[in-house]
Amino acid sequence: MKKPVVAANWKMYKTIEESVNFVEKLKKKPLDWDEVHIILCAPYTSLFEMGNSLRGGSFVSLGAQNLYWEQEGAFTGEISVGMLKACGVEWVIVGHSERRTRFGESDEDVCRKADSALQNGLSVIFCVGESLEERENGKTSRVLQRQVTALLSQLNEQLLRMVVIAYEPIWAIGTGLHATSDQIEESHRLIRGIIEEEFVGISGEVSILYGGSVNSGNCRELSEVSEVNGFLIGGASLDADQFAEIVTTITEVKKE
Ligand code: 13P
Numbered sequence: 001m002k003k004p005v006v007a008a009n010w011k012m013y014k015t016i017e018e019s020v021n022f023v024e025k026l027k028k029k030p031l032d033w034d035e036v037h038i039i040l041c042a043p044y045t046s047l048f049e050m051g052n053s054l055r056g057g058s059f060v061s062l063g064a065q066n067l068y069w070e071q072e073g074a075f076t077g078e079i080s081v082g083m084l085k086a087c088g089v090e091w092v093i094v095g096h097s098e099r100r101t102r103f104g105e106s107d108e109d110v111c112r113k114a115d116s117a118l119q120n121g122l123s124v125i126f127c128v129g130e131s132l133e134e135r136e137n138g139k140t141s142r143v144l145q146r147q148v149t150a151l152l153s154q155l156n157e158q159l160l161r162m163v164v165i166a167y168e169p170i171w172a173i174g175t176g177l178h179a180t181s182d183q184i185e186e187s188h189r190l191i192r193g194i195i196e197e198e199f200v201g202i203s204g205e206v207s208i209l210y211g212g213s214v215n216s217g218n219c220r221e222l223s224e225v226s227e228v229n230g231f232l233i234g235g236a237s238l239d240a241d242q243f244a245e246i247v248t249t250i251t252e253v254k255k256e
Helices: 016-027 044-054 081-086 097-102 107-119 132-136 140-152 181-198 219-223 240-255
Strands: 005-009 037-041 061-064 091-094 123-128 163-167 208-211 230-233
Touching: 005 091, 005 163, 005 208, 005 240, 016 037, 016 044, 016 240, 037 091, 044 061, 091 107, 107 123, 107 140, 123 140, 132 140, 140 163, 140 181, 163 181, 181 208, 181 219, 219 240, 230 240
Parallel strands: 005 037, 005 230, 037 061, 061 091, 091 123, 123 163, 163 208, 208 230
Antiparallel strands: none
């Protein structure tokens, strides 16, 4: 059985001090550390100090929320894999819908980013998901097919093992309205099916997370969806108490 993965996406929240305080608070929680994989995806500015604060203990992994695909050069404002790894970063979120829609990242862009991360030893949380309009027009499966296939075309089996997929329907992000268990089950099965077509026999090893308005109130119901291997959490991940509660719940449910 795979360990559940619980990833925090802090987005543009938390100063260095707030980030380190969160880590120190989380460390003290009585979590079942061996049974869950926690990834904290913080703003760039917090990564170095968080890396220091996590050093020596392997209880959580450090993640970034973005990167640029070049190693170095005249790319004002961008950050490379090497710079992230030097801070102790092991994971990076790629293809988040906020990057796709607000910052105009295309499938091609996000795949270049994923490729650069993976080829240089950084694991990837790759986000996919449909908009409300796409869902209402019956295009969900087409969108997921397009986004997942674009990624898979870059991968071999070894690189696939460094990828976690996060299904985040755009209409469920930050709205307080999570997708239903049936909707999640259906989308996760579809994603796994697409992976299985390309990589026969190993799709079951890939963790597929759900993201979109996950909180301490709904995490039990969402954890009970068999196809859910973990969560990618925005708003509710900002508070260490609530985040720890969600971690505890999914760890318990997945052990049952
Ligand atoms: P919320 O949990 O705030 O809905 O955000 C989800 C998300 O975008 C995580 O990447």
